[in-house]
Amino acid sequence: MSTPDRDQNTANGTGFSRRDFIRGSGAAMAATAIATSTVEARADDKAAKPNVKPAEATEVTLTVNGKEHKLKLEPRVTLLDTLRTDLSLTGCKDVCDTANCGACTVHIDGKAVYACTRLAHDCEGKKITTVESLKDGDKVDPVVSCFVKHDASQCGFCTPGFVMAVRAFLNSKPKASLDEVRKGLGGNICRCGTYHGITECALEMAKGG
Amino acid sequence: MTPFEYAHPRSEAEAVELMNEPGTSTAVLAGGTDLIRLLRRDLVTPQRVVNIKDIPSMQGIKPVDGGVMIGALTTLEDLAASPLMSEYHSLHHVLDGIRAIQIQSSGTVAGDLCHLPNCWYFRNGYGLLGMENGESLVETGDNRYHAIFGNRGPAKFVSASRFAPGMIAGQARVRVVGPKPDAEEWLPLEYFYITPKTNAQGVTVLKPGQLITHVWLPGTDTAQGKVQSSTYEVLQLEGLDWPLASAAVSMVVQSGVVQDARIVLGHVAPVPWISHEASRTIIGRRVTEETAAAAGEAAVASATPLSNNGYKVQLARTCVKRALLRAAGQETGGL
Structure with a gap:
């Protein structure tokens, strides 16, 4: 399993993040869980078939934000869980887990998808892009700046998913109308109700603002 | 989610073969928006998930007859x-x-x-019929x-x-x-x-x-x-x-x-x-x-x-x- 780039998940630049701390304290517990699951795993007594991977963890290479990661994962692991727990890309959020709320939205080969209902093994060979890719040094994607401008975020938990949905939507429909925005961007839920700002943001971007 | 094998056939014939091995229960995965939800809640527990998404003959729209x-x-x-x-x-x-x-x-x-x-009784484990102790x-x-x-x-x-x-x-x-x-x-x-x-x-x-x-x-x-x-x-x-x-x-x-x-x-x-x-x-x-x-x-x-x-x-x-x-x-x- 690759070790995630430390700078990548240290948002505050101090070299220490809340997530690192939580990970550290949870490591012992996680190790126990892994050991148990290995013991319980069924012995694969069938002859190996091409195009069939066993239920146990096998190697998979994921290309995330242009970087290749070699991981060892069970087929049942979702892309969302891999991104968050193995790669520390926590911009995609684990909220409804049922393809309803959109907080886990990432791009696969340029298309917005719910990472909660994708298996990680299913994403091998595909180009995965997360919200973290929208920031490059001091430069941020215009969608992000436009969200700020229109106050399109309140508690902020749904925001990364929304930003990724808006980004993919505008990539495919750069001149979208209000009707198209309504028909395309209904797959994300904001409990604070910032829909107005988000719609304004999408429309301004579509007008080339 | 209960562990499962992951099969990735590239043709219809291979998919049918992988779905019909004696003693192995299977489920079909395509877009995943329904199946992964069902798997997550253990509402379906196949021994093998067959991902059919990369079967070329099942893609696209053609004029026929x-x-x-x-x-x-x-x-x-x-x-x-x-x-x-x-x-x-x-x-x-x-x-x-x-x-x-x-x-x-x-x-x-x-x-x-x-x-x-999408019946909520089914989605919460009471089966398609939504029964408990023989009652609906x-x-x-x-x-x-x-x-x-x-x-x-x-x-x-x-x-x-x-x-x-x-x-x-x-x-x-x-x-x-x-x-x-x-x-x-x-x-x-x-x-x-x-x-x-x-x-x-x-x-x-x-x-x-x-x-x-x-x-x-x-x-x-x-x-x-x-x-x-x-x-x-x-x-x-x-x-x-x-x-x-x-x-x-x-x-x-x-x-x-x-x-x-x-x-x-x-x-x-x-x-x-x-x-x-x-x-x-x-x-x-x-x-x-x-x-x-x-x-x-x-x-x-x-x-x-x-x-x-x-x-x-x-x-x-x-x-x-x-x-x-x-x-x-x-x-x-x-x-």
């Missing part, structure tokens, strides 16, 4: 963008209501047809989203498919392969759905080891004239939502008079509900506000609502009326 052959893996956005589909208005009306690019890019046609019910939880519990037709048996959920009403009205056929290596059959989509008597029977005629590979829709030009079609769905939310009720119409009109009509309701019964009563009422008449309303009335005459879903009778009645008006090009206003 005067109609269109739609690969089972065609995504909703590809369906919406295909020029071959431009005359199938009833499907476009459904596509317009699926308002999430995430579902549009992942969801597949056959995934919609095979989507398991649906009957006495919160059944506001449940069936108003075909609900006298133990099944009270509603069929989840959004395309099925329009496709059945349009006389679609589906191609099913498996479980034997060369087994292939074409069957009318209206015979694809069943109302189960037990939890194990499922919601379709698909047996373990079988899958849909294609859907064929007849052309919209017939000897009698052009087929006019529509779907009218009642959605509660502005965003991504499942309809509370829907109705699809497929009809041929000559000199203003309806020659033939097929009317199918969705989300009101354990199967897409074909209303011969509504069809009989409109055939031989002109579509007007009054005749459309009469067809709606006929459609719900035999409804048997449960304790909390009487309101769906009115929704169904209105769906039929508005779908007819929409198919006839007389749509007026919104809700």
Whole structure:
């Protein structure tokens, strides 16, 4: 399993993040869980078939934000869980887990998808892009700046998913109308109700603002 | 999620083979928006998940036999963008209501047809029939989203498919392969759905080891004239939502008079509900506000609502009326 780039998940630049701390304290517990699951795993007594991977963890290479990661994962692991727990890309959020709320939205080969209902093994060979890719040094994607401008975020938990949905939507429909925005961007839920700002943001971007 | 093997066939024959190994239960994965949810809650626990997404023969839309052959893996956005589909208005009306690019890019046609019910008793582990200690939880519990037709048996959920009403009205056929290596059959989509008597029977005629590979829709030009079609769905939310009720119409009109009509309701019964009563009422008449309303009335005459879903009778009645008006090009206003 690759070790995630430390700078990548240290948002505050101090070299220490809340997530690192939580990970550290949870490591012992996680190790126990892994050991148990290995013991319980069924012995694969069938002859190996091409195009069939066993239920146990096998190697998979994921290309995330242009970087290749070699991981060892069970087929049942979702892309969302891999991104968050193995790669520390926590911009995609684990909220409804049922393809309803959109907080886990990432791009696969340029298309917005719910990472909660994708298996990680299913994403091998595909180009995965997360919200973290929208920031490059001091430069941020215009969608992000436009969200700020229109106050399109309140508690902020749904925001990364929304930003990724808006980004993919505008990539495919750069001149979208209000009707198209309504028909395309209904797959994300904001409990604070910032829909107005988000719609304004999408429309301004579509007008080339 | 219970562990499972992961199979990734590249042809229909290989998929059927991988789905039919003795002693290995399987589930089919395409878009994943339904299956991964079911797996996560252990509502289905296959020993092997078969990812069929990379089977080339099951992709794309082609003109075949005067109609269109739609690969089972065609995504909703590809369906919406295909020029071959431009005359199938009833499907476009459904596509317009699926308002999430995430579902549009992942969801597949056959995934919609095979989507398991959204009944909350089923989704929370009480089985398709929603039973506990031999009693129906649906009957006495919160059944506001449940069936108003075909609900006298133990099944009270509603069929989840959004395309099925329009496709059945349009006389679609589906191609099913498996479980034997060369087994292939074409069957009318209206015979694809069943109302189960037990939890194990499922919601379709698909047996373990079988899958849909294609859907064929007849052309919209017939000897009698052009087929006019529509779907009218009642959605509660502005965003991504499942309809509370829907109705699809497929009809041929000559000199203003309806020659033939097929009317199918969705989300009101354990199967897409074909209303011969509504069809009989409109055939031989002109579509007007009054005749459309009469067809709606006929459609719900035999409804048997449960304790909390009487309101769906009115929704169904209105769906039929508005779908007819929409198919006839007389749509007026919104809700």
